[in-house]
Amino acid sequence: MKSGRVFWGTLFVIIGLLGLLNNFFDFIVHWDTLWKLWPLLLVLLGVSAFLKDSKSKWIVIGGVGLLAGVVLFASVQRGCSGVERIVGNFDDHDSAYTEQELFHPYDSTVAAARFIFEGGAGHFEIGEATDRFVWTSVRSSVSDYRLDHDPAAGMPEFRLAMNDESVSWHGSKMRNHVIIRLHPDPLWDLDIDAGAAKIDFDLSAYRVRRLDLDAGAASIEVRLGSRADSCVVRVETGASSVRLSVPTDVACELRTESALSSKHIHGFVSLGDGLYRSENFEKTDKRILISVESGLSSITVDRYEPNGSAPDGSTNADTTSDKW
Numbered sequence: 001m002k003s004g005r006v007f008w009g010t011l012f013v014i015i016g017l018l019g020l021l022n023n024f025f026d027f028i029v030h031w032d033t034l035w036k037l038w039p040l041l042l043v044l045l046g047v048s049a050f051l052k053d054s055k056s057k058w059i060v061i062g063g064v065g066l067l068a069g070v071v072l073f074a075s076v077q078r079g080c081s082g083v084e085r086i087v088g089n090f091d092d093h094d095s096a097y098t099e100q101e102l103f104h105p106y107d108s109t110v111a112a113a114r115f116i117f118e119g120g121a122g123h124f125e126i127g128e129a130t131d132r133f134v135w136t137s138v139r140s141s142v143s144d145y146r147l148d149h150d151p152a153a154g155m156p157e158f159r160l161a162m163n164d165e166s167v168s169w170h171g172s173k174m175r176n177h178v179i180i181r182l183h184p185d186p187l188w189d190l191d192i193d194a195g196a197a198k199i200d201f202d203l204s205a206y207r208v209r210r211l212d213l214d215a216g217a218a219s220i221e222v223r224l225g226s227r228a229d230s231c232v233v234r235v236e237t238g239a240s241s242v243r244l245s246v247p248t249d250v251a252c253e254l255r256t257e258s259a260l261s262s263k264h265i266h267g268f269v270s271l272g273d274g275l276y277r278s279e280n281f282e283k284t285d286k287r288i289l290i291s292v293e294s295g296l297s298s299i300t301v302d303r304y305e306p307n308g309s310a311p312d313g314s315t316n317a318d319t320t321s322d323k324w
Contacts, residue, residue, distance in 0.1 A: 009065070010064075010065030011063045011071065012069075013069070013099045014066050014070060015069045015072065016064070019089070027091075034239060037070070037071055040067060041064060041067055044060055044063055044067065045064060062092075065096075067188075084135055084241045097139050097175045100136075100137070100138040101136070101137055102134075102136045102147040103130075103135060104132060104134050104149050106132055106183050107133065107156075108185075110156055111187060112154070112155055112187040113133070113156050113157070113186045113187075113188060113189070114156070115134065115158045115180075116158065116189060116193075117159075117160045117191070117192050117193065117194075117222045118161040118191070119160075119193070120176070120195045121162075121195045121196040122140070122177060122194075122198075123176065123178070123199070124192075125199075126200075126202065127179070127180070127181065127202050128205060128278070129181060129206065130181035130182065131309060132183065133158070133182075133186075134160070134182055134183075135145070136179065136180050137179040137281060138188060139175055140162075140175060140177070140178070141175045141252040142176045143162035145178070146160075146164065148160075151213065161255045164210070170310075173281070179186070181300070183207055184205050184207070185207070186240065187208075187210050187228060189209055189210045192212065193214050193215075194213075194214070195217075196216050196217045197215055197217065199218055199220045199222070200220070200221050201221070203223060203288060204225065204227075205227075207215065207225075207227040207228045208225065208228055209230070210231065210232045212234050213230075213235045213237075214237075215221055215236075215237045215238070216237070216239075217240060218237055218238075218241075219239065219240070219241045220243065221242060221245075222244050223242070223248060224246050225303070225306075226247045226249050226306055229286055230286065230288075231287075231288045231290050234291045235290070235291070235293070236294070238296045238297075239296040240294060240298075241297065242294065242299045242300065243299075243302075243305050244290065244300070244302075244315065245301075245303070245317075246267075246278075246288055246303050246304070247305075248280075248303045248304065248306065248307040250284060250286040250304050251277075251280050252268070252277070252278040252287065252288045253288045253289050253290065254268060254291075254292070255276075255290070255292070256274040256276075256292045256293075256294075256299065258274075258292065258293070258294045258297060262297070262298045264302075265299075265301050266300075267279075267303035268301065276301075287319075304312045
């Protein structure tokens with residue numbers, strides 16, 4: 001048996017086993033500590049170079065494959081948990097900041113609108129609706145914001161963004177917290193561009209036709225709604241933690257393209273090649289089509305009852321969990 005087969009076989013087996021354990025069992029592992037074992041890989045590879053006996057070499061190579069699988073898996077988990085640490089401290093510092101309240105009055109003659117948000121790093125929320133067209137509350141030590149309005153015929157556009165000229169960093173201390181509220185009646189197209197951010201969006205009160213979300217290292221939680229007949233969602237992230245909650249009264253299709261990502265897909269049927277569909281996909285007229293492209297990420301998609309109960313991540317009849 002060639003040593004290469006021993007290495008790759010052991011590597012894939014250990015990654016698969018760790019993935020299964022992580023998906024189906026609750027156990028606490030200090031991934032940061034395991035990740036620090038990577039120098040031992042070099043030691044074992046050096047030892048194997050001195051061995052002439054094939055059996056001894058296979059044992060050492062097997063150990064290298066096992067350790068490589070543990071280190072690789074730990075690095076992914078370390079990266080995903082690190083996202084929470086990176087984006088979770090934007091509001092913890094006592095740095096000086098400015099407060100703004102920006103809004104635009106509602107126009108009942110408008111049937112559809114587009115909202116663009118460019119926020120960089122920070123904590124960004126969309127929650128309950130407002131009687132204004134767009135209302136925002138900003139607390140930021142990084143930059144002032146502006147709310148631009150382009151009254152295009154039939155499709156007005158609102159753009160909330162930082163004033164680039166006034167961006168100011170104060171060492172590691174920063175605050176960039178933006179709360180956004182929209183009017184519930186128009187059909188909305190949402191374009192969100194964020195960097196290292198914590199994103200909490202509850203869109204269940206809105207008629208969202210399209211959501212386009214780009215983020216870097218981010219913690220993302222999005223609760224979708226069922227007020228629109230159809231909704232197209234595209235999420236593209238780097239090293240992120242992503243959770244999407246979909247109401248049970250709509251049909252849903254999910255496509256994922258991810259490298260070295262942990263996937264927990266609840267209430268869906270796997271059709272292979274990263275494609276999932278809800279059981280009611282052919283039975284319900286309302287549909288949500290989701291596409292997720294990510295790098296080093298943890299992706300969770302679950303279903304919730306639209307009567308206000310919390311998303312269920314464990315008791316659905318069909319639960320599909322994939323790793324890698």
